[in-house]
Amino acid sequence: MSVIHIENCVKQYGSVKALDNLSLTLDAGPPIALIGPNGAGKTTLFSILCGYLRVTRGSVSVLGEAPGSQSLVGRLSSMPQDARMDPHFTVGRQLTQYARLQGLSRSEAKRDVERVLSIVQLPDVASMRPEALSHGMRKRVSLAQALLGNPELILLDEPTAGIDPPNVKIIRDLVSELSAHMTFVVSSHNLDELERLCKTVVYLENGQLKQTGTVAASSAEDDATLTIRLASNTHDEAFEQLASNITGVESVVRLAQGDFRLVCDTPAELTPVDERLLAALRLADIPYRQLVRGRSLEDRLYGG
Template sequence: MSLLIKVEGLNKKYGNKHALKNVNFEINKGDPVALVGPNGAGKTTLFSILCGYIPYDSGNVSILGESPSIAAVNQTFSALPQDAQLDPKYSIESQLKFYAQLQGFSTKQSLIEAHKVLDMVGLEDNYKVKPLELSHGMRKRAAIAQSLIGAPQLVILDEATAGLDPKHAKDIREIISNLSNEITFVLSSHDLSELERLCDQVLYLENGELKEHQTLTSKDDYNYLTLRMKQHSDSFVKEVSMLPSVQNVSQLQGKEYLISYTQLDNTEPFDVTFLKYCHEQNWIYSQLVNGKTLENQLF
């Protein structure tokens, strides 16, 4: 796999406060990566260092084998801060054309590039429109289009769907999903369900330390099912615990349960067996996740 980001022993302090403490991780080309953590965890500081906005105190950071501040990197790497806005006085076409020229495109090619990235985010009918004539969600799409200029290999998006209504948030997720075969996205967000849909890996920061770096599809010694039931049954845990292969059943919150199991040789997949059992018991569930949810993995 192609190494995109390598961070080794990264430290950053503001006065006596450690914003980042000995952070180490690598990101390879592939599916989107989630960057999560509570407020004050160090996400913005890490984001800013990766983008070359601020210096770090010690350690090493490389983006595509180069320092984040090297201009050559910026042609294959881009980032979009949460509150990035286009200038309200000019059309989105003219602004993206200008940004393309800053990246070295000719006048003719910059217009082609502006149209290409606007088409990629579904704004092909809005070339001449000024930002304030667009809805909030469409303005966010235009900002994402700016980050796609020059066909970058790596794009970091900070809270890409923050403040959007469900429909526009879905539109942004679809854009990211559709482009994930060509671009590796690093997504910072507080919306764990959104990240779970899109991402293959998660980086979890807390108090400046990297507490988790895991692949969401990785298997533990036991397999897991996360189940949300429509109704509560006092006997649910006891009855499911008696099924062959089941190691443990725990109630997470309300009507949500985590089932750990081992897959026995020469038997049908456990999730199939379990669904048949639910049908026999007339149990109605609202959601079944093959594995742990991201929330349960982290907390």
């Protein structure tokens, strides 16, 4: 079932096209990554889907309804990038108000607020004002508001931007855990995070759809690639020599200090190549941190 359907969508600000003839269909299921450089149109797209902005041309439907439709209340939820709660009221009061606006009774709303705050591991902040929370905690409260009720589709706009690694991990784990029950569309610049979290990638650039596909490696080039990160960069030269002598390795590319990409003869050779590589590393006493089959999402999208 498609959760988002966009046809020839144009959003124009004066002469600037934030979205340029965008057509896209996304189905319900595992998390979907929305990526692209700054100014690609990600936030504009989310804002249109939530009904905050109107399209200049084209048609958009979310869960079969027009954006902003009252039929989407409780079904579509969002964690807008820079939105902040009212500083004059406590978190609990505001979340309760949101839950009641979704049609929950007073007691149901209170229970649901407790539920979502405990999901984001902030059960004690209900009586606090938003301003008293750290940036990371505010992001988690914002995620909590998106989880109120049981939405079918949740749009997360830069959910981990500007927050510390422990908070990033909490949010990532939550999305991963909850994605069995609801569809998430996540926009982020953190490609490592999206790679771990999402199955589908939508890549926007200059308001246009550049590509859609699965996060898992699929091209022949990806299948014939190994990416390795050494424990330190002191063995870079030794590694380069060692790797290029392994049977089945066609070329060794140094990506950064301690990071290498090995391109193999054929995909079928991969398993023996990684086994041979690990054995050689052990013999040469070169410690490694990570060995990955295929190229990272970042390498595939931006080259390297």
